[in-house]
Amino acid sequence: MDTSPTANSSISSSIGSSMNSEMNSSISSSIASSRISHHICANRILDVVPAVMRCIHAEVRQQKSTCLTIPQLRSLDFLKTNAGVSLAELADYLGISSASTSTMIERLVQKELVTRTVDPNLKRQVILNLTAAGEEHLHQVLHETGDRLADKLEQLTLEQILQLINGLVELHQIFMDCGLDPRLVNPTGHLSSR
Numbered sequence: 001m002d003t004s005p006t007a008n009s010s011i012s013s014s015i016g017s018s019m020n021s022e023m024n025s026s027i028s029s030s031i032a033s034s035r036i037s038h039h040i041c042a043n044r045i046l047d048v049v050p051a052v053m054r055c056i057h058a059e060v061r062q063q064k065s066t067c068l069t070i071p072q073l074r075s076l077d078f079l080k081t082n083a084g085v086s087l088a089e090l091a092d093y094l095g096i097s098s099a100s101t102s103t104m105i106e107r108l109v110q111k112e113l114v115t116r117t118v119d120p121n122l123k124r125q126v127i128l129n130l131t132a133a134g135e136e137h138l139h140q141v142l143h144e145t146g147d148r149l150a151d152k153l154e155q156l157t158l159e160q161i162l163q164l165i166n167g168l169v170e171l172h173q174i175f176m177d178c179g180l181d182p183r184l185v186n187p188t189g190h191l192s193s194r
Helices: 005-061 070-081 087-094 098-110 132-152 158-175
Strands: 114-118 126-130
Touching (some): 005 132, 070 126, 070 132, 087 098
């Protein structure tokens, strides 16, 4: 057996090359697996979030405590965390025209749930705010909806609930930092799906 330094160097080089190849293969496999996992997760989000929002909307519509539509409730929720926004900003958030938003806001003003005042700096622009009655109404609707959703989660164990909460916290952190205008993002996430 050749034990010369050249032979030993050649053996070491061969072993090192083999190990590097295996390591690179393992890393590539790990990255590919990770990418697949990310896609699977993304697809599950696309499946689950609309289903959850449909359920929330159905629960809200069944409540006798409110005669408001989902867009009206979303408007109240947005105004709660974004006081003093313009009609255009609310329209942008809701994804509807300014004319439709104006008509909807007029109904909320008549119900004394929202105030609409002229911006002192821009006379052609109005500022929207939630009234105390609007905040109370929103709180009641969200409280009742939360109770109904809690009923649906009763079948889960405490461990599953904690895992779900942790996952939702992670999702919140990820999707609240999507480069959107912070004034057009609802930090609570309530009724935020179109």
